[in-house]
Amino acid sequence: MENSNKVPQLSRNDMLSHLPAEILLVILSLLPRSDAAVMRCLSRTWRKLYDSVFLSFFCDEFDRLGKKEYMRHVKTTLRRRKEKGLESFQVIWLHKKSDAWLHYAVHNDAKSIHVIYLRDAWEQHILPDRLLYSGSLEELAIYSYSRKPELAVCDMHLRSLRRLIILSLTIDGDFSYLVSRRCPVLKELYFVSCKLEFKELASKSLRNLTIERCCVGTEYTEGSVTINTPNLQHLHYNAVWPDYLRKKQDRLEYVYDIWTKLDVEIPELKTLTLGGLWLTGTIHAVDYFLQKTGSLEHLTFLCNSRAIVSEDISFPCPEDLYSSDLKIKG
Structure with a gap:
C-alpha cells in the first residue's frame, strides 16, 4: 500500500508549464500560500513563478537571491508571451532595497511597471530618478494602501509614457x-481614491481622463480645478466630498462654489460620465459640462440614494445626443 503522505514529485512534462504566465499569476493570487507551496512541487514553471513572487517581493531576501537569479525566474515565466526582453514588471514595496528591482527593470527597457507601496510609515513616496527618466516605459501604475501619502516627484521625463494610473x-x-x-505622448490618465491638490491639468495629447472617488482641494485652498485638454475624448469625473465638510449646507455651498469656478476645455469630448458631488443639490454643473462639449455622444450619471436627480430635471443637450445615450446608474 502506498504512503498517502508521499510528497508529489516534479514532473518534466507537467501541464502547468504549458499555461501562460498571466494565467499562473491569477491562480497564484487565488490560492492560499500553503496550497501554492504544494503546487510548487508539481511544476517547474510554477516553482519559478512562486519563487519570483514570494521570495523576491514579499520577503527581504534580495541579497541572498541576487539579480541574475531573479531575472532568470521572471524571464522563464514570461517566455510564452513571445516578447523580447523584460516587458512587464511589478514591485511590492516593502523596503529600501526595492529600488534595485526598479533600476534593473528600467535598465532592461521594461515597458510596463507597477509599483505597490505597503508601508504606512512614510509621509512621502519617492520614486527613483532612474525610473522617472525611462525612455521605454509606456505604462506606469503607482498604488498605495496607506493614508494617501504625498507622491514626491521633483522632475521627470517619460517620453514614451502612454498610460498612467495612480x-x-x-x-x-x-x-x-x-x-x-514632461509626458508628451500620454493618452490615458487615471486618478482613483486620490487627494487632488493641483490647480490645473493641461495636456494636448490626453484622450482619456478618469477621476474616480477623488477629493478635490483642501480646507485651505479653492476646490476648483482647471482641465485644459483640447483633444480629450473620454471624461469620467466622480468627485467626492472633502472630509472637512460635515454639514449639508456647507456641502451645497461647496458645490456651488466649485461649479461657478469651473474652467474646462473639452471641445472634442465624446463620452462623459459624471457622479458624486456634481449631481448633488444643483444641475448647473452638468449644464456647464454640456455647454463645453461640441460633439458629445454618450452621457452617463452615477447616482446614489442621496443624489438629487429625478425624471423632471431638464437641461439643454447637444443635438447629436439621443435620449438612448443618456444613462443613469444607481
Missing part, C-alpha cells in the same frame, strides 16, 4: 505640471 495618493501642483509638460 491610486490612493496625494497629488500636488508640481506633479500635475510635470505630467502635463
Whole structure:
C-alpha cells in the first residue's frame, strides 16, 4: 500500500508549464500560500513563478537571491508571451532595497511597471530618478494602501509614457505640471481614491481622463480645478466630498462654489460620465459640462440614494445626443 503522505514529485512534462504566465499569476493570487507551496512541487514553471513572487517581493531576501537569479525566474515565466526582453514588471514595496528591482527593470527597457507601496510609515513616496527618466516605459501604475501619502516627484521625463494610473495618493501642483509638460505622448490618465491638490491639468495629447472617488482641494485652498485638454475624448469625473465638510449646507455651498469656478476645455469630448458631488443639490454643473462639449455622444450619471436627480430635471443637450445615450446608474 502506498504512503498517502508521499510528497508529489516534479514532473518534466507537467501541464502547468504549458499555461501562460498571466494565467499562473491569477491562480497564484487565488490560492492560499500553503496550497501554492504544494503546487510548487508539481511544476517547474510554477516553482519559478512562486519563487519570483514570494521570495523576491514579499520577503527581504534580495541579497541572498541576487539579480541574475531573479531575472532568470521572471524571464522563464514570461517566455510564452513571445516578447523580447523584460516587458512587464511589478514591485511590492516593502523596503529600501526595492529600488534595485526598479533600476534593473528600467535598465532592461521594461515597458510596463507597477509599483505597490505597503508601508504606512512614510509621509512621502519617492520614486527613483532612474525610473522617472525611462525612455521605454509606456505604462506606469503607482498604488498605495496607506493614508494617501504625498507622491514626491521633483522632475521627470517619460517620453514614451502612454498610460498612467495612480491610486490612493496625494497629488500636488508640481506633479500635475510635470505630467502635463514632461509626458508628451500620454493618452490615458487615471486618478482613483486620490487627494487632488493641483490647480490645473493641461495636456494636448490626453484622450482619456478618469477621476474616480477623488477629493478635490483642501480646507485651505479653492476646490476648483482647471482641465485644459483640447483633444480629450473620454471624461469620467466622480468627485467626492472633502472630509472637512460635515454639514449639508456647507456641502451645497461647496458645490456651488466649485461649479461657478469651473474652467474646462473639452471641445472634442465624446463620452462623459459624471457622479458624486456634481449631481448633488444643483444641475448647473452638468449644464456647464454640456455647454463645453461640441460633439458629445454618450452621457452617463452615477447616482446614489442621496443624489438629487429625478425624471423632471431638464437641461439643454447637444443635438447629436439621443435620449438612448443618456444613462443613469444607481
